[in-house]
Amino acid sequence: MEVIFLGTSQAVPTKTRNHTAILVKHEDESILVDCGEGTQRQFRIADINPCKLTKILISHWHGDHVLGIPGLLQTLALNNYSKTLEIYGPKGTKQYLQNILNMFIFVGKININVKEIDSGKFFESRNLELIAFKVRHGRHALAYVIKEKDKINIDINKLKKIGIRPGIHLKPLKEGKNIKVNGRTIKAKDFTFMKKGKKLSVVMDTAYCDSCIDAAKNADLLISESTYASELKDKAEDYEHLTAGEAAKIAKKANVKQLVLTHISQRYEKKENVILKEAKKIFPKTELAKDFMRIEI
Amino acid sequence: MEVIFLGTSQAVPTKTRNHTAILVKHEDESILVDCGEGTQRQFRIADINPCKLTKILISHWHGDHVLGIPGLLQTLALNNYSKTLEIYGPKGTKQYLQNILNMFIFVGKININVKEIDSGKFFESRNLELIAFKVRHGRHALAYVIKEKDKINIDINKLKKIGIRPGIHLKPLKEGKNIKVNGRTIKAKDFTFMKKGKKLSVVMDTAYCDSCIDAAKNADLLISESTYASELKDKAEDYEHLTAGEAAKIAKKANVKQLVLTHISQRYEKKENVILKEAKKIFPKTELAKDFMRIEI
Numbered sequence: 346m347e348v349i350f351l352g353t354s355q356a357v358p359t360k361t362r363n364h365t366a367i368l369v370k371h372e373d374e375s376i377l378v379d380c381g382e383g384t385q386r387q388f389r390i391a392d393i394n395p396c397k398l399t400k401i402l403i404s405h406w407h408g409d410h411v412l413g414i415p416g417l418l419q420t421l422a423l424n425n426y427s428k429t430l431e432i433y434g435p436k437g438t439k440q441y442l443q444n445i446l447n448m449f450i451f452v453g454k455i456n457i458n459v460k461e462i463d464s465g466k467f468f469e470s471r472n473l474e475l476i477a478f479k480v481r482h483g484r485h486a487l488a489y490v491i492k493e494k495d496k497i498n499i500d501i502n503k504l505k506k507i508g509i510r511p512g513i514h515l516k517p518l519k520e521g522k523n524i525k526v527n528g529r530t531i532k533a534k535d536f537t538f539m540k541k542g543k544k545l546s547v548v549m550d551t552a553y554c555d556s557c558i559d560a561a562k563n564a565d566l567l568i569s570e571s572t573y574a575s576e577l578k579d580k581a582e583d584y585e586h587l588t589a590g591e592a593a594k595i596a597k598k599a600n601v602k603q604l605v606l607t608h609i610s611q612r613y614e615k616k617e618n619v620i621l622k623e624a625k626k627i628f629p630k631t632e633l634a635k636d637f638m639r640i641e642i
Numbered sequence: 643m644e645v646i647f648l649g650t651s652q653a654v655p656t657k658t659r660n661h662t663a664i665l666v667k668h669e670d671e672s673i674l675v676d677c678g679e680g681t682q683r684q685f686r687i688a689d690i691n692p693c694k695l696t697k698i699l700i701s702h703w704h705g706d707h708v709l710g711i712p713g714l715l716q717t718l719a720l721n722n723y724s725k726t727l728e729i730y731g732p733k734g735t736k737q738y739l740q741n742i743l744n745m746f747i748f749v750g751k752i753n754i755n756v757k758e759i760d761s762g763k764f765f766e767s768r769n770l771e772l773i774a775f776k777v778r779h780g781r782h783a784l785a786y787v788i789k790e791k792d793k794i795n796i797d798i799n800k801l802k803k804i805g806i807r808p809g810i811h812l813k814p815l816k817e818g819k820n821i822k823v824n825g826r827t828i829k830a831k832d833f834t835f836m837k838k839g840k841k842l843s844v845v846m847d848t849a850y851c852d853s854c855i856d857a858a859k860n861a862d863l864l865i866s867e868s869t870y871a872s873e874l875k876d877k878a879e880d881y882e883h884l885t886a887g888e889a890a891k892i893a894k895k896a897n898v899k900q901l902v903l904t905h906i907s908q909r910y911e912k913k914e915n916v917i918l919k920e921a922k923k924i925f926p927k928t929e930l931a932k933d934f935m936r937i938e939i
Contacts, residue, residue: 357717358683382713383680386655408716408746415745416661416679419705420654444745448712448738449705450780483747
């Protein structure tokens with residue numbers, strides 16, 4: 346799974362940070378979590394073809410998380426996007442999307458499939474699960490989990506040791522079935538092992554809440570908003586945002602492997618270290634997101 | 643009058659060109675012509691405070707000319723914009739603006755005054771006139787003229803020669819009135835001269851038409867779209883755009899002083915000279931706009 350930060354600012358962009366957008370690539374899926382204004386140009390600058398997109402997940406409908414959607418849809422249409430783009434978001438998403446398509450002269454057409462979701466698993470494929478968690482930011486806001494499924498892998502080395510060569514004939518082992526090779530029974534349980542799927546949690550705008558910890562539980566990577574440092578704890582509470590310290594506390598309580606902070610207020614433009622330091626004190630394995638940063642999980 | 647190019651691309655932005663937006667500053671007016679996606683960040687990168695804006699003029703409602711409006715309005719609201727922002731555009735503008743304000747959760751409030759305009763003068767102040775011209779691009783598209791009014795100036799040097807010092811007592815001369823100084827009658831017609839106001843013409847998306855020439859007539863600066871070179875003349879006609887050659891022809895026929903080409907198709911990203919060369923052959927005083935370029939008229 347590869348994560349590419351296309352935008353990492355809070356409400357107002359800065360010279361180096363565009364509005365929030367996170368691209369997650371996994372095999373045949375290319376999933377965009379939030380799509381702030383200017384995201385289509387960030388794709389361009391990052392040399393990534395937006396036509397590969399399969400899904401957009403929307404955390405909530407504040408402008409800085411969604412105002413890149415109309416332009417992105419228009420550019421997909423101009424580039425003959427041929428898939429059906431699936432757009433998931435909280436209650437209200439259908440109406441907002443309708444209004445988006447009526448706010449300018451949309452040239453061309455693409456197929457979109459809009460689904461309003463609540464907490465719980467909302468998508469499952471052969472190798473991926475998408476799960477939403479309700480969080481505390483305005484009336485309707487969601488955190489997202491993108492999880493690779495656990496997979497049975499064949500222990501090729503162990504098989505080689507008993508003279509069995511890899512190949513398509515071993516495939517049933519992956520489904521837990523025993524097979525016969527050269528008259529010998531090969532038991533699935535003896536020659537396979539479980540490879541745990543990677544888990545990415547994205548906690549966007551929210552006040553501190555248990556649901557964030559649930560969403561982040563044991564994640565390989567937690568991407569969390571971190572609008573303020575604790576010096577603005579009251580402001581964070583009033584506007585339902587996380588401080589860097591709270592994001593780190595969530596990471597620690599949820600036992601995640603790695604934390605990346607994003608959605609940084611413009612007021613830290615020249616002192617970003619304040620944010621990073623505060624989080625690292627509580628959860629050392631923390632990084633600060635930057636536009637175009639890439640992380641392989 | 644100062645012109646600042648905040649975006650110069652056609653439909654799709656490139657690494658170096660953002661969507662169309664042109665800022666025009668004149669005394670107490672700060673006028674934005676078109677507002678493509680990402681314009682608010684261009685303001686930020688250019689270190690210009692968007693709260694100084696007084697007016698937005700919209701050429702037409704294709705996405706690449708308007709998708710920065712919602713984010714800009716939101717940012718003005720978050721920054722306690724206290725004026726009334728006047729937004730002018732062709733037929734349909736009121737409804738589109740309404741839809742914009744319903745396409746996301748708008749936080750805060752600013753006062754806007756939206757006016758749908760046709761061809762003709764639509765604004766006049768003590769020192770400025772704004773005029774619209776219907777052009778040929780879709781159903782409703784406008785070119786704009788921003789014109790300083792001609793002004794009567796007092797010939798201070800001539801007055802000094804006859805022993806009269808400058809000061810507030812000379813003010814009536816500016817209104818064409820004769821005055822008496824030290825018992826001597828000073829005739830306005832003898833001690834004033836007419837200073838011609840500067841004229842800026844902005845011809846955005848359009849097929850070649852006489853109305854473009856009318857809009858550009860004797861302009862000190864013509865900013866013209868120039869999506870394609872003549873090699874794509876048919877495409878330009880089909881999509882109602884100007885080639886570089888046509889823009890130059892308009893400049894020449896309209897007897898403008900200077901031409902700047904903008905709204906350049908992404909296909910010229912690595913060969914922009916094709917556009918510039920073609921125009922220069924017909925109208926030598928041509929430049930190619932770049933993002934953040936500034937021109938003093």
